Amino acid sequence: MKIGFLLPTVFASKTLFPDRIFAPGPLAVDTVNRLVKRGHEVWIFSTPDFQTDGILVPGDIEPFEKKLAYDKLKHAKDEERRIRYDEIWKRSFEISLVAEAYKLAKKEHFDVMHSYHDFLFTPHFIEEVAQIPTIYTLHDPLPPEESFEYHQFEKFASHQYVSISNSQRRSTLPLNFVTTIYHGIWTENFPFEKAPLDYVLFMGRPVPEKGLDFAIQAAILSNNKLEIGTHFPGAEKDTQYYKKNIEPYLGNSLISEPGIVESDAKLRLYSQAKALLFPIQWEEPFGMVMIEAMACGTPVIAFKRGSVAEVVKDGVTGFVVDPDRGVEGLVEAIKRIDQIDRTVCRKHVAENFSVEKMVDGYEKVYQKILSEKSVS
Numbered sequence: 001m002k003i004g005f006l007l008p009t010v011f012a013s014k015t016l017f018p019d020r021i022f023a024p025g026p027l028a029v030d031t032v033n034r035l036v037k038r039g040h041e042v043w044i045f046s047t048p049d050f051q052t053d054g055i056l057v058p059g060d061i062e063p064f065e066k067k068l069a070y071d072k073l074k075h076a077k078d079e080e081r082r083i084r085y086d087e088i089w090k091r092s093f094e095i096s097l098v099a100e101a102y103k104l105a106k107k108e109h110f111d112v113m114h115s116y117h118d119f120l121f122t123p124h125f126i127e128e129v130a131q132i133p134t135i136y137t138l139h140d141p142l143p144p145e146e147s148f149e150y151h152q153f154e155k156f157a158s159h160q161y162v163s164i165s166n167s168q169r170r171s172t173l174p175l176n177f178v179t180t181i182y183h184g185i186w187t188e189n190f191p192f193e194k195a196p197l198d199y200v201l202f203m204g205r206p207v208p209e210k211g212l213d214f215a216i217q218a219a220i221l222s223n224n225k226l227e228i229g230t231h232f233p234g235a236e237k238d239t240q241y242y243k244k245n246i247e248p249y250l251g252n253s254l255i256s257e258p259g260i261v262e263s264d265a266k267l268r269l270y271s272q273a274k275a276l277l278f279p280i281q282w283e284e285p286f287g288m289v290m291i292e293a294m295a296c297g298t299p300v301i302a303f304k305r306g307s308v309a310e311v312v313k314d315g316v317t318g319f320v321v322d323p324d325r326g327v328e329g330l331v332e333a334i335k336r337i338d339q340i341d342r343t344v345c346r347k348h349v350a351e352n353f354s355v356e357k358m359v360d361g362y363e364k365v366y367q368k369i370l371s372e373k374s375v376s
Contacts, residue, residue, distance in 0.1 A: 008097035013047035165307035184358030190295035201273035211279035218330035278302035297342030
């Protein structure tokens with residue numbers, strides 16, 4: 001098959017944003033590379049430094065590199081100007097590259113286009129004109145009613161969508177979901193540790209949705225050391241949430257200082273933890289940290305929100321806690337964590353959340369689209 005793969009966001013660039021965590025990036029690399037390995041011709045539209053085995057069509061990042069000014073904002077205040085510049089540069093990059101993608105798709109006779117991230121509905125508008133079959137993998141929770149996004153999705157409800165969990169579909173939006181495809185990882189890239197150290201782990205941004213404050217309270221009440229692996233560009237440390245709910249506890253000997261962890265340090269934290277705490281306060285569409293931890297053998301303790309019950313087998317690969325039980329429920333689960341077989345955690349990921357299984361799912365979607373196209 002000839003596949004166009006859309007990831008035209010500047011946030012995919014490690015050159016421009018070396019410290020930014022952009023979760024769809026590694027997933028896109030694994031998906032494209034495996035599709036190429038299986039014999040498909042994949043054209044990927046992204047930043048010039050995007051590492052891929054596919055045919056890369058790069059977008060123009062010169063405005064970002066040169067910080068080109070936008071004349072109409074020359075009288076704006078510095079902070080407003082910076083924010084607006086970022087929005088304008090990003091949107092221009094996306095729109096121009098998506099347009100180029102569909103133009104090439106016509107010329108090169110692509111079988112299908114795969115839109116892998118949110119580009120403010122740009123591909124939807126162009127698909128309407130280009131009439132090239134397109135599927136959309138949704139990575140975020142569906143928007144609430146009375147929002148701009150909800151209004152836009154309604155316009156394109158008949159387009160073909162892939163959800164990353166069944167729970168992600170819970171909405172009054174009548175979108176045309178063709179299937180659910182869970183994210184996948186290469187389990188062999190995650191070191192297995194049968195005998196963990198004596199600490200629990202939180203991995204994620206220090207924002208209210210991720211529930212770091214719940215993890216801190218649970219660690220203190222259960223007398224467990226909490227390691228905090230996270231990433232923040234700086235602004236998150238200045239929020240009221242961080243100052244009120246996180247900072248006061250950083251002097252406690254049980255609580256580590258939040259810090260950026262990547263590569264080997266991240267894998268070491270995962271594999272040596274006796275449990276990953278995932279006390280989310282929102283409807284998480286998937287949650288990569290859960291499968292990354294379990295791949296290392298580390299069980300997950302999480303609130304039953306969003307995709308959690310689909311990813312974690314309660315009592316088998318961790319504990320799924322009723323959010324109404326709050327910190328008390330987390331503490332109880334921590335005390336029972338030795339009941340979980342770490343070997344089973346890793347096997348669960350290998351069997352259900354592998355790159356191979358993820359790519360199998362996308363191949364089936366592409367083939368379904370092609371068969372429907374040939375009939376029409």
